[in-house]
Amino acid sequence: MHVPDGFINAPVSAVAGVVAAGAVAVSLRGARRELGGTSRSNGAESGGERTAPLAGLVAAFIFAVQMLNFPVAAGTSGHLLGGALAAILVGPYTGLLCIAVVLLMQGILFADGGLTALGVNITVMGVVTTVVAYALFRGLTGVLPRTRRSTTVASFVAALISVPAAAVVFTLIYAIGGTTDVPVGKVLTAMVGVHVLIGIGEAVITALTVGAVIAVRPDLVHGARGLAAPLKLRVDGELIDAPAAPAARAASGAPAPAAARSTRKVWATGLVAALLLAGFVSFYASASPDGLEKVAADKGIDEKVQEHGAADSPLADYGVKDIGNARVSGGLAGVIGVGVTIAVGSGVFWAVRRSRTPEAPTNRSAESV
Known part of the structure; x- marks a missing residue:
């Protein structure tokens, strides 16, 4: 749903930028x-300190998965927006920053999403998706049983709704500042219709990713803080809950074992997955236009689209200039994108964490974070 330059007029684009x-x-x-x-x-x-090393990885992973367009209807494809996934994994504020970093890298390096439309894209793909998804996620986890399965289900629903919500907001922005004269009702119907289908793909990817991380390290999922499966002991042939040592340790303020705190394995696994997705799997992504591109072409809202300011970038259109082999060109561009995104994202999140104001010790437990 990357909005190019020329879809929205300059004044509204400027307001969206603000x-x-x-x-x-x-x-x-x-x-x-x-x-x-x-x-x-x-x-x-x-436990919040464990989020910092993973935030840059989340941005890079979202960048990689966004390269994997999947077919949703005849001649139309979709891709992950990522707001729900980022908000649930690292928190809504950090999640929005993740999406902003991804969109910035895509716009500058890969000519994907207009430069003057960057504010529109961050608003639609970042602000709307993270706010809607995290609000729904929190609402659902507040009424559902506090289990891994319920958390995964809540992430599915939140991601599903966040995508058509973003489509609605784009349509509202188009109604105010669209550069073509197309009935807004037709645009809204087409946008919501196709993005409900894309939302299903978004929901599946989000639920699978959140569920996979929860299965191995629930403490690393912001939306699952405090969620942990009880340790089972076999007594006289029956399984019973063991004393909640981790909870007792947290309540006492004692640090967790170093092995439990380490994020190296999760970080390395996530990085390898992102590199494989961007460098290899992306070659098999659908070549059909995504939901916005299809609606724009069908309804005529792309009549005044402008050439991207970075169209001459060596990585424009997710390929490396002067490399003739499409597989090698696209794969190398994806790997470069993952590397740059994780470097920039990690730098931003490290700086944000370092800039926090130290607080005096309090008696609040980790649950208050």
């Missing part, structure tokens, strides 16, 4: 808490 900048500024403040765990207990920092 909205996006304000959302990023607010997220920078909120991300300090999510990344740094500013709540402390008996001098021990809460």
Whole structure:
């Protein structure tokens, strides 16, 4: 759903840019808490510090998965937006920053998403998806049983709804500042219709990813903080719950074992997955236009589309210039994109965490984070 230059007029694009900048500024403040765990207990920092090393990885993973367009209808494809996934994994504020980093890299390096439309894209693909998805996710996890399965189901529903919600907001922006004279009702019907289908793909990818991380390290999933399967002991042939040692340790403020705190294996696994998806699997992605491109062509809202300002970039259109082999060109561009995104994202999130203001120790537990 990357909006190119020329779909939305300059004044509305500028307003969207201000909205996006304000959302990023607010997220920078909120991300300090999510990344740094500013709540402390008996001098021990809460679990939030584990989020910082993973935030850059989440941005790179979303970049990689966005390269995998999947077919949703005749002649139409879709791709992950990623707002729901990022918000659930690392928190809504950090999640929005992840999407902003991805969109910035795509716009500057790969000529994907207009430069003057960057504010529109961050608003639609970042702000709307993270806010809608995380609000739904929190609402569902508040009423469903506190289990891994319920958390995964909540992530599925949140991701599903977030995509057509983004389509609705794009249509509203088009109604205000569209550069072509197309009935808004037709645009809305077409956009919501195709993006409901894309939302199903988004929901599947989000649920599978969240479920996989929860299965091995629920403590690393922001939306699953406090969720842990009880340890089972076999007594007289029956399984019973063991004492909740991790919970007791957290309540006492004692640090978890180093093995439990380590994120190296998860980080390495995620990085390898992102590189494989972007460098190899992306070659098999659908070549059909995505939902917005298809609607724009069918309804005529792309009549005044402008050439991208970075159209001459060596990586434009997700290929390396002067490399004739499409498989090698696209794969290398994907690997470069993952590398640059994780480097820029990690730098941003490291700086945000370092900039937080230290707080005096309190008696609040890790649950208050």
